[in-house]
Amino acid sequence: MALLSPRKTVMTASLAVAGVVFASPSGAEASFGERTLSYGMSNNDVKVLQEKLKEEGFFNFHTATGYFGEITKQAVKDFQSANNLKVDGIAGPQTFGALTNGSGSGGSAAPAPVKIPDSSLLREGSSGNAVTLLQEKLKELGYFTASVNGRYRSDTVEAVRTYQRTNQLQVDGIAGPQTIGHLNSGNGKPYSPEKPPANSGSGSTQLPTNTVLRLNDQGSGVEALQTHLKDHGFYSHSVTGTYGPITRDAVRSFQRAANITVDGIVGPQTFNALKNWTGSGSGDSGSGSGSGGSGGNAGTLMVGSEGPAVTELQNELRTLGLFHVQPTGYYGSITKQSVKTFQQQWNMTADGIATKATIQKISQAADVHREDAGSGGSGGSGGFQVMNLIADASTFIGTPYVWGGASPSGFDCSGFMQYVFNINGKTIPRTAAQQYNFGKSVSSPSVGDVVFFETYTTGPSHNGIYIGNNQFIHAGSSTGVTIANMNTTYWSTRYLGAKRLH
Template sequence: MKKGSTNAVKTLVISSACAGAILLLPSKGEAALGDQVLRNGMKHPDVKELQRALLQQGYLKSSYVTGYYGSITTNAVKQFQKKHHLVIDGITGKMTVRAITQTTGIKTPPSTPKTAEAAYKTLKQGSQGIEVERLQRKLKELKYFKYPKITGYYGRVTADAVKAYQREKKITVSGIADDRTQLLLFKTSSTAPAKGQMPVSAKPKPASGALRLNSVGSEVYELQSNLKDLGFYSYSLDRIFGKRTEAGVKSFQKAYKLPVTGAADSKTLAKLSAEVKKKKDEQAPPPSTGLRLKSVGPQVYQLQSNLKALGFYTYKMDNIFGKMTESSVKSFQKAYKLPVTGVADSRTLEKITAEVKKKGIEPAKPETAAKPFSVINLVGDAAELVGTPYTWGGDTLEEGFDCSGFLVYLFKKQNVQLPRTVASIWSAGKPVSKPKVGDIVFFETYKKGPSHAGIYIGNSNFVHSGSRGVTVSDFRLSYWTDRYLGAKQLY
């Protein structure tokens, strides 16, 4: 998009956000079960979610999962309400949704014996960790999981992939990876894990303590990380000891004259740790000195300006030590045979200043004051990110955002450095009785305390990064009002 047209869109969105956020209201397709009251005569994807839940509990037949709320769905809801001692009106409101979702979450599939202990941990929306990573990887292998990255977070994309698999295998379509679903999905595995643990592959880590092909877990993650630090592994840290990890171990063993087995035994791991420590000790500056990633202020501006004068920095000088500044510092350090750390320590800064002076360039003058915080720009920048995918742990435009990463990214553009987690952002903010545009609104979702947050943009709307990516939601919907904790000012 051309710059002029981008600015025009941004201006239009900003004015809408501050005057009522009319253009940013969520579409019907963006809502989730519980976001609105469902009743007779409605046709909506949420109705289909409701019907699937009723199907799972035996109140509907599969042929009635249509997305249309007719008399059959109304009667099924009435039967459910009667059994659960709710107002029998056939309307799916807040109390009915809550009862349905709670009941669905604990209901055992008909074909699974109630006395059997589950071999796999039940995974559903909001779950995260290595069990989810393994599920996503298997679904991707079978072409059900379409998202380009394995995130380890169970959001709407993962739920849809599970539903597609369940539909194909003609089992209950719930979007929840329960024991029955995972047993079928991982049926080629030779063993099942104990309840609540991650399923392991056919070749588990041997009792000797060595890591080898098909080992999984945090120890493999550390192994991959160390190999990567030393240049023997250049792939993602996925916690799975595959062929690439084995090749990295063999290359390391060969380079350090160890038996080339491909298995990371105790001797290999000890040598690897020692070499990583040695490298870090050689390169790392004192922890309390120097400008580094996430540093902000006039000293960063001066650094950027000097690097620009020397031809190592070609971007806008913005007072923020980001990836581009780090890359420029590394280039300078490499050119002048300094330890390539990306940190502008005292030695690096002195060399930069000397080279600027040697070339007869006027020393850069630091900006005396950062630009003032702009609510208009904050909201406008947020509006331009609508549609960016959700990525657990993400805090860049390239990889996508999680909830707090989205906030950190936007406030950083306004020269405000936020803590990285929702809970710590909540602790750092100044409480306000009523949110105004630019304040952060907090919610209690999957765990006790603040666990989700977004930026209030006016007219009862807020922009946030959830399982569907960056989107705008109506603050007044029952799902959010039931979970609202409060608002805080962070600027």
């Protein structure tokens, strides 16, 4: 049996005390410092290197992983710079000497970690340096086991989903601001295959394939359904195994987002859509629903807050047409901007922080909108709901304008109307003029009514859905789908009237 050098024996013992266990090296394996370590390598010597860098204050992850990725390379470069060595990110004889002889200079402050850019969403199909850094961080923590290649494919999706589930974030396989922010913070839990993922429940999460689930059903199939809906951000309650009204509403929300038949019944079409779902029920790109919550109903809510109070706030903002994705319970950048927009509309301090006064004002405004929707005939045959119409329309904000377009790849004004009404079970004509003639005239618009304008030609040539507070959502030729104010000079001078199309 090969003997360890005294130096390596001491290091192994100290790491065992720290809770990091190494496999014993074979006789053919070089001891630490006898071979150069560089980017892409993965072995026990890299773990020793990371531990030594950690002791010197240059490697800031909780656990040495044994993988020499971008983070380890940067830590080596920072150590080399602090010790007047050649800065190349490669651990060779000079770097080993400074580390093992105790002559290294520890940083006066922890070096800045390599951060993943958070300016855009990373999802399946993405590629580039940001994906490389994402894979590096996931690999450092043990979630990503494939080769780092900068391509966001199924293996990266699964690694992100596992990270999100373990760290109690919104599970959607998409690296958005919250997931990236959590990774950049250095607070991510290392992967532990012995630990069951959060929210896994006691039963199987395998979706059934040969059954239909509907209201009042019970059992493991319903548990699996609720778990998958919860992972995708459509269900924020406890997994109970009982198919009640809340589960039915979550199913409907998912069906609407997946653009399939909306009936609240889970059959083969819905099961297949759930299994293959790559979209997000979350808005704050990868946000967690959070079961607890910082910031109660009576407190101030701000970026980082989470829990039921945030979910309620997001629902109210969605009612007002200001929050354009599914509520997540996490107060991220999208929620902040929605609050800020509301504050600007009401001449409040526009800082994006939901104080008690802001929350009360949002609630009051949402109540008015709901009353307007009720007086405007929110019910109707086929279960038509005005607030669903507004919520669905708002999810397309940012979609580009395309002349003759009538799909999510691009809309013109009347194509947008026809599409949104259609997914809510209402068939209306195609052009603005036809829709004007089809609708029932109203003296003043209520939420959900369609407002018409005379723009490039005589008669009704443009329209949008009224969302209250003198605002409407429409597909503008220069803006794409957006929200506009009817009181501006341009729109007020071209206004023809409102029609009810539902």
